[in-house]
């Protein structure tokens with residue numbers, strides 16, 4: 243199982259990730275698009291990296307806004323996997 247990160251490591255890694263915040267045991271970001279279709283197109287682009295990394299974001303869609311939460315369910319909190327997937331998602335437009 244992937245190891246939980248310490249609070250200090252979480253803060254250090256979060257400070258290097260633009261647009262993401264730590265909310266309890268989750269890493270979270272919200273992206274806004276021009277409409278629902280654009281939001282869905284973005285969500286579709288998350289499928290391949292999630293599957294290939296074996297790590298899956300929680301996704302909430304509200305019309306043109308997509309909120310992505312990352313946590314490692316198996317470990318019960320934030321691990322390096324969450325930050326790695328967040329970096330990958332940050333590069334997707």
Ligand SMILES: C[C@H](O)[C@H](O)[C@H]1CNC2=NC(N)=NC(=O)C2=N1
Nearest residue numbers: 296297298299313314315316317
């Ligand atoms: C067996 C499988 O790899 C695991 O259950 C994976 C699947 N995707 C996952 N995704 C997330 N976000 N957290 C997990 O703990 C997790 N576990």
